[in-house]
Amino acid sequence: NINIALSNEIIFASKIIILMYDYNEKARKIVRGLLKAMPYNLAIPLMIRDKKEFYNIKLKEVLEYLEGYDLDLKDLIITYIYSYPIYIFKQQYILKLINKNTDYVIDLFHDKKFLKAVSHKSYALSDFLEMLYRKDKAAVTNYSALCYVLHLKNKDVLKCALELIEKDEYNSRPYVESSIHAYREDVQFHLKNIIKRWNYNRKSFKFQTIDDVIQYIDDYYDENYEHIIDFIDKALISDVVLRKDKKTKVPVIVMKYILLEYMLLEEPYRIKDIDKIADLFDMPSFRAALENVYRYWIDNGADENKKNIIIPYCIYADYNQIVNLYDKIEYWHDNFKSSLAAYIIPAIAMNGEKFALMIINHIIYMSKNKKLKNAAIESFKKASECLNIPIDNLFDKVLPNLGFNTERNKIINYGKQSFTLQLLSDSYLEIIDNSNHKIIKELPDAIEGDDEERVKNAKMDLVNIRNSLEAIITYQKEKLKKVMFNGRKWDYETFFEVFVENPVMQYFTLAFIWGVYDEDNNLIECFRYMEDGSLISIDEDLYELPKNIKYYITLYHPIDKDEDYQKIWAYQLELYEINQPVEQIKLKRYFLKEDDIENDAIVCLKNKQLSFEYMEKLSKELDMKVEYFEEHVSYYLLDDVLKIAAEINCSLYDEDIEIDNIKFYKLEDHNRFGVNISPYKISHRFISTLIYYLSIGFYG
CATH class of the missing domain: 3.30.310 (TATA-Binding Protein)
Known part of the structure; x- marks a missing residue:
């Protein structure tokens, strides 16, 4: 369990130390003094490694052995932390020591000298704290150790401690509430926010009246940070009215609280208590106030140091405001402000409305800027966490149809000439000249009677469609390959919305065998979707989905039925010359023995x-x-x-x-x-x- 390589010189020195210690009491005093002068990360590994080599000492005897050197478990833990990132002991061994000596380990954090010693290795200390408090590790419920850690000034350690506290409200809340006033102002601020989040994440949390909101803000509004929003004129935010009483204005302090909370964020996020507050507002007047703030910020140079001020504008924006934001993102991108554009994208995603998510989706598929594309992809992950919606469901919600109708065609009108883009079942794009119904390779140039601008836009549109189609097909192949692993299911309504009503996705719908499964992942029956919209069974009879709200649809997997069943479906696909975009029917079945x-x-x-x-x-x-x-x-x-x-x-x-x-x-x-x-x-x-x-x- 000791993973450390020592040089021959150090091993030789340690042997001398061991021999000296065993010589007489005077020699032992010299050794003790020498060990105290040595850094922890050298002293204990030397002793344990060498003693193990000479006397074949067992690890369970390590603590007893250390006592002979005036060293104890405290020194062992400090040594473990100092040896980061290549720990000298396996984590399982340290966990056993913690579990057997939990009270002693917790008391160590009350010792200022111990805290000072371990705080020099911030990442290792964070690792150790997680080992103490994570549910799958030691799962300690005494949070007094973290309360002492909160007095440290290292940002990484503080962040770790605060996250551990927030994850375990049941055990940590009494410690936090009883000691909150003992900390520095910045730590108090973070702890108050944790308590606030614990409160507003409860299902019963709701504001009944604006007076409830004002009382709430009195408890949590911190005037020490008010200077951050001093640049916003009160007149910009003073005309918000209540939803149920449009004659009553929302107090300016409420709007200041909303803006200040978003200004204090380290990155865009949707704050739940503000959602609850906004439920009382007349939304058009609220959006108008946020529009005022946004315009003021833009008109005054769009200071990136104050960019958080427009996060609530993005989150509560309507369709027209989202369109304006997208135009602004393109403007920032073209004017060397890609970092600002990338920062705002997650806030737009957290709007949660379909049109907002479609804008983000468009950036993923169409943007040539890697920074914006990556920001858009990451924003879906953040929006998924924030809105509590699985990320794949978010992507399903905004799959583009690229302008094709359910018959998988799209008309392009030049003025005099017109053409049809036909999306074939194998995802191949065909161009048809409507004047003679002939297939052509590319859109032609304009002729007399055509609109030159339409022709230019149509050709650009065709390039975008081809690029988007390729990106969508590639992405969906990856996702559906994952479905063959995890069996992700869709309810009937979502299945038809995603795979049937969207012409781009019909490429996949027609190529696969689909299974109806119950809640326990038992296969009920399989079917194929046909181009005429009908479903057929394994016997090629018309198939009707069972009327059961607890049944779902996913890709059939051969392991869910016997081999003969798989062979019949394989023959049917071969008969109709269907090539599957992702391996399904040819998958070999493997059962563990x-x-x-x-x-x-x-x-x-x-x-x-x-x-x-x-x-x-x-x-x-x-x-x-x-x-x-x-x-x-x-x-x-x-x-x-x-x-x-x-x-x-x-x-x-x-x-x-x-x-x-x-x-x-x-x-x-x-x-x-x-x-x-x-x-x-x-x-x-x-x-x-x-x-x-x-x-x-x-x-x-």
């Missing part, structure tokens, strides 16, 4: 060889994370639907990779790994698909 698993890891693929090139390609296709360590590499496949992470551990041999084992972990917030999960508890669908894709690359 008892000897395939050892120590909660899949070992049936052990020593199977793949090329490094194949694994790099597969990791990109499945969006795997990759970590290298010496002659080993691990691939991590994270699934947000099943909330699991698959860890594929491999050994590197030149251009080859050899699989060691596959482990599974619970996937927690912010893609953190939780407890190890037995493969028996993982979906058969996921494991079978994973083994299939790995097996394609096997050789030797």
Whole structure:
């Protein structure tokens, strides 16, 4: 359990120290003085490593051994923290010590000398605090240690401590409320906001009247920060009225509170208590006030230091205001202010309305600026968390149809000439001259009687459609490949909205076998969608969806029925010459056997060889994370639907990779790994698909 490499010189010195200590009492005094003078991160590793080598000491005897050197668990923990980032002890060992000595460890944080010592390694201290308080680690419920940590000034440690406190209201709230006034002003501010969030995240939280709001603001409005919004004239925000009483104006202090809360954010976010306050407002007058603030900020140079002032404008904007914001993003992009444009994009996404999300989606597919494109992609993730809607559902909500109707065609009118863009079932785009119904390769130039501007716009539109179509097809292939792993389901209404009513998505709808599943992922029956809008069964009879609100639709997986069933569907697809954009009907079925698993890891693929090139390609296709360590590499496949992470551990041999084992972990917030999960508890669908894709690359 001790992972540290020591030089021969240090090992030799440690042997002398050991021999001196065992010589007599005078020598022991010299050794104790010497150890006190040495940095913690050298002293204890030297003693333990050397003593282990000479006397074969067991790790459970480490603490007793250290007592002979006037050192104890405190010194061991300091040493552990000082050895960051390559810890000298495995985390499991430190966890055992914490669990056996919890009260002692908590009391250590009451010691100013200890706090000062460990605070020099901020990242390591944050790691240690998470080990103490995370539910899947030591899960300590005594928050007095964190209360002492809050007196430190390191921003990273403070952020970690505050996040741990906020995640466990039940245990931490009594400590916070009893000690809040003992901290610096900035820490008090953060703790008050945590208490506020605990309060407004309760389902029952609601303002009945404007008087309730004023009372609430009296408790939380901090005048010490009021100077941040001094540049906003009260006249700009004084005409907001109540929704139920349009003769009553909203007090200016309420609007100041809203603006100040958003100005204090480190990044765009939708604040829930402000949503509750805004529920009482007449929305047109509220939007008009935010429009005033936005225009004032724009007219005065759009100071980037004050850019947070327009976050509420983005969040509560109507259709026309969103369109104006999009124009402004393009203007900023063209005038070397891409960072400002990228900052505002997440705020627009948190608006949550379909037209706002479609603007963000358009940036993802059409923007040539990598910074804006990445900001748009990230904004969907943030909006998903903020609006509490799965990210894939958000993308489904805003899939563009690129102007095609449900028959998958789009008319282009030059004036005299007209053409039809026809989207074929294989996603190929065909151009038809409406005058003679002939297929042409490209849109022609204008002739007499055509509108030159229309011709120019039509040609640009065609380029955009082709680029967007390619991007959408590529993205949806990746998503549907993931569905073959996780079995993500759609209710009937959403399925038809996404896959039938959207002409672009019909390419996928026609190519797959779809399954009707119950809530427990049991397959009820399968069907195919036909070009005429009908559904057919495996027997090629007309099929009608079962009328059950607890049934859902997803891609059929061969593991959910027997092999004969799979073969019949495969024959039907072959008969109609249907090529599937993502592997489905040819997937091989794999069921785990008892000897395939050892120590909660899949070992049936052990020593199977793949090329490094194949694994790099597969990791990109499945969006795997990759970590290298010496002659080993691990691939991590994270699934947000099943909330699991698959860890594929491999050994590197030149251009080859050899699989060691596959482990599974619970996937927690912010893609953190939780407890190890037995493969028996993982979906058969996921494991079978994973083994299939790995097996394609096997050789030797």
